[in-house]
Amino acid sequence: MQTCFHCNEPVLTGREFTTVIDNQEQLMCCPGCQAVSQAIIDSGLSSYYQFRSEPGSKQTALVPSELAQYSAYDLPEIQQDLVYSKEDEKTLSVSIEGITCAACAWLIEHKIKQLPGIVKISVNSTTQRALVSWNDSTVKLSEILSAISRIGYQAAPYQVDEQEKLSKQESRNFLLRLGLAGFATMQVMMFALALYSDYFILQDTEMRDYFRWVSMTLAAPVVFYSAQPFYFSAVRSLLGGKVNMDLSVSLAIAGAYIASCIATITGTGEVYFESVTMFTFFLLLGRFFEQKAKQTASVSSSNLHKLVPLTANLKTIEPHCENDSETIEVITEIPAKRLNIGDTILIKPGEVVAADGIILQGKSGLNESMLTGEQMPLIKSAQDMVYAGTINVDQPLTVEVTALGQDQLVAEIIRLQEVASNTKPKIALMVDKSASYFSTAIILIAAITYFAWQFISPEDAFWVMLSVLVATCPCALALATPTAITCSTAIFTKLGIIVQKAGVFEKLPLLQHVVFDKTGTLTCGTVSIQKTILTDADTTEESQQGSQQTVLNYAAALELGSIHPIAQAFSPFHSKYVVATDITHHVGLGISGKIDNKEIKIGNAQFNGIDASHCQGQLLWLSIDNIVAACFVLQDSIRVDSEQAVSDLQQSGLQVSIASGDCAKHVNEIAEQLNIKHSYSGLSPADKLDLINNLQTKQDVAMFGDGINDAPVLAGANLSVAMGSGSAIAKNSADLILLGDHLSKFNQAIKLAKLTNRIIKQNLIWAFAYNIIILPLAVTGHVVPYIAAIGMSISSIIVVSNSLRLLRVKI
Structure with missing residues (x-):
């Protein structure tokens, strides 16, 4: 069957x-x-x-x-390959065909927000993509895509290969429209030159009318086909109850053609066929360059998708053909999409890792530059995490798959990058809002201009109104911000810095003070136990409280499950025979729990009731039933570029401080080594928050932390930066995540943000200046329609090209 x-x-x-x-x-x-x-x-x-x-x-x-x-x-x-799920909330990047300006993005956002179950939606007019989050139990993905379609846009989940095909098809269609407009313009201009020379006034008027009819026929495909994108955009905007910049362009093209057709049919009046074809051609030419620039600006996120290989080497254990009691390892190349959680894969030297996983066997260097921006390979061995898209450099690795599809780190980075690209600074929101009013004002000014010129020179009234409509189209104004933000986000990703929240590009240039937590930020966070010191309290052989192995086992049992750097130092001493219960985390102090009905506590001196002011180094104390049993001397090396990063920040005019929960002597040693004048030690999370609040009364403050223990103070700072460990990236609530180990990237981020703000201001100044200059010239009749079209297109191209300078920034 x-x-x-x-x-x-x-x-x-x-x-x-x-x-x-x-x-x-x-x-x-x-x-x-x-x-x-x-x-x-x-x-x-x-x-x-x-x-x-x-x-x-x-x-x-x-x-x-x-x-x-x-x-x-x-x-x-x-x-499973397209949507990221977190409980009942789902998130998807949607590719939308037909977006031409910020008004389109506004229309889609406001229409989709009306659907029940929509958590949030943000549309990027530069990349022509939307990031949608919804409650799957309330609304289905098909309903969201259908709703977008019903308002005139074609929507589908963003897929790199399909998006590239779509972009190429759009480019071909655009070139066809542009080529047709260019060909028609050349033909119509030949007839227009003869008409402008008044050659036919003294000759047969039938020949003049013939030229007009031919020009009308040649201009028709330009008006009804080449100019379609302007009409569709204007109609969609009007249906959404909003006026956009393409409305004035559409009115100009349609009005000029209709008026010319009437003049041709009646045999009286002026014709504007050459103006219609010419400014349609130049408008399309400007949009074509904008389209290419947008593709350049958004290409980096597509490249991240492409880094994940299509195939994987699946490693399985199968019975031997000749003897079923024996087994052999079989390596099979399969599509990466067919991998499952728990599968074992082989990563050969030179190959790209196919999925996130944990190393079971082998030791090798991995190039994680696609995540962190750092080219030097990191040495990884058994129990270390590897991530899809990174490159195995030296030796073969056997890896157990732990995450697939949208749960992989590279997918999380792409999502965060898209969130950053879609976020709009306050100045962008203001511009988007004003663009609608600006377009309405231009249409009113054009109408007033027409009626005024009816009294001055009726024969020129129409083309003067035409020039006003075309010359003052606020395209450059709408492009000023989103293109710059998209380019900057791409550079941030190359630096290994992920933007998570809106306003980062505005906050970074305003910073005056940077406060670092010590462990895991200025230091590497790879804490090790330098020495275990046993106390004299209750160390009888019977109780075994004082034995070194026992106290290490106790500490490991309490720290089990914690991802704090200090907890990782005790992981090698975990024993399955020593199990802690009733574990309680005391933020900023330590951990308590019960082992064999004994109250065990591990933490700082204050937590264990000890006066450790005379002690040297970074210490951790363990007590059993409130009797101190051991002291662990910890060591944590300073990051390679901490000194350089601090020096760069200070040279840039920023103050630098340390706020740590460790003892004063150890914090002061680090501060002295890094030439940091202000350091604060022995602080609880609440104390750190109070410190930040006090500093904020005078300055804008950035806080560096691990994103977990320092959550309160990170939330309280003007700007928060978390050191991303990869596996914990989704848990961080910071404004920025620094994926690599190099703190100096933060100073580069500040410089890039300042440049981004400078370019946005340049774009806005140019866009406003152009419109302020061109408007009176157009109203007074000093700008002919085709010159108006050229000026408007050049204005938009200048803005986009200025933003693209960000992609050439050396990092």
Whole structure:
């Protein structure tokens, strides 16, 4: 019996239901499976059937016709590679075709926010993508995509390969429109030159009218095809109750053509066919350059997707053919999409890691520059984490897969990068809001200009109004901010700095004081136990409290599960026979719990009731039933570039301080070594927050921390920076995450933010200055329509090109 190609159930209906997949007709068991499989093919997701590891679920109901195009995206099999899920909330990057300006982004955001279950949506008009988060139990992905489609935009989950195909298709269509407009402009201009020379006034007027009719015919494809993007954008905006910059352009093109057609048919009045074709051509030329610049600005995020390989070397244990009692290792190359959590893969030297995982066997250097921006390989061995997209340099590694698809670190970085690209500074929100009013004002000014010129020179009234509409289109104004932010975010990613919250580009240039936590920031965070000192209290052989091994086992049991750097120092001493219960974390002090009905505490001197003012070094104390049993002397080396990073910040005019919970002597030693004048020791998280609040009364303060223990103080600072450990990146609530080990990247980030703000201001000044200068010239009739089109296009190109300078910044 034949089985359904989609769900693998028996087919009992003969050949009644079929779907053509990869040019082959495949049998389906029911109309539901046929509809879903056809939706998958129509959505460009035929690769799902090529790489799937399990059959799809049986579809018992027909898919409503209006949702057929998008219903495939509701399938778990499709969403696992596209959608990031966190409890009942899902997040997806959506590619949207048809976005031309900031008004389009505004329209989509406001329409989709009206759907129930939408958590948030942000649209980037530069990359033409939206980041959508929704409650899956309230609204389905297909409904969101359908809602976008109903307002005139084509939406689909962002996929690199499909997006590249779409971009190429859009470029071809744009070139076709541009080429047609250019060809028509040359032809119409030839006839216009003859008409402008008044040659036909003394000759037969029939020849003049013939030239006009030919010009009208040649201009028609330009008006009805080449200029379509302007019309569609204007109509979508009006349907959304908003006026955008393409409305004035559409009115100019349509108005000039209609007026010229009337003049041609009646044989009286002036014609503007050459102006219509010429400024349509120049407008399209400007948009074409903008489109190319946007693709350049957003290409870096696509490159991150491409770093993950398509195949993986799956390592399995199979019985030997000749002797079933023996087993052999088998290496099979499979599509990376078919990997499952818990699979074992082999990473050969020179290969790219196919999935996030933990090393089971082997030791090798890994190039993690795609994550951190640092080219030097990091040496990793058993129990260390490796991440998809990084490169194995030296020796083969056996890795157990721990995360796939949207749960991988590279996917998290891409999501955070997209969030950063979509966030808008206050100045951008102000510009977006004013652009609508600006467009409305221009239309009113154009109308007033027309009526005024009816009294001055009626024959010139129309083309003067035309010039006002075209010359003052606020395209440059709308492009001033988003293109610069997109470029800067790409450079931040190359630096290994992830932007998580809005306002970072505004906050960085204003900083005056940087406060560092010590452990894991200025120091490497790889704490080790230099010495274990036993006390004289209760060290009888019977109790075994004082034995070195016992106190280490106790400490390891309490620290089990914690990801604090100090906790990692005790992990080698964990014993399965020593189990702690009732574990309680006392923030800024230590950990308490019970082992064998004994009250065990490990933490600082204050937590254990000890006066350690006379002690040297970084110390940790362990007590059993409130009797101190051991003291652990810890050591943590300073980061290689901490001194250089502090020096660079100080040379840039920023004050630098240390705020740590460690003892004063150890903190002062670090401060002296790094030439930091102000250091604060023995601080609890509440004390750190009070310190930051006091400093903020006079200065804007940035706080560096590990993102977990320092959560309160990070939240309280003007700007917070967390040292990202990769696995904990999603848990950080900081404004910035520094993925690498080099603190000097932060000073580069400040310089880049200052440059970004400077470029945004330059763009806005240019955009406003251009409109202020061109408006009176156009109103007074000193700018002809095609010159107006050239000026508007050049203005937009200047703004985009200025923003692209950020991509050439040396890092």
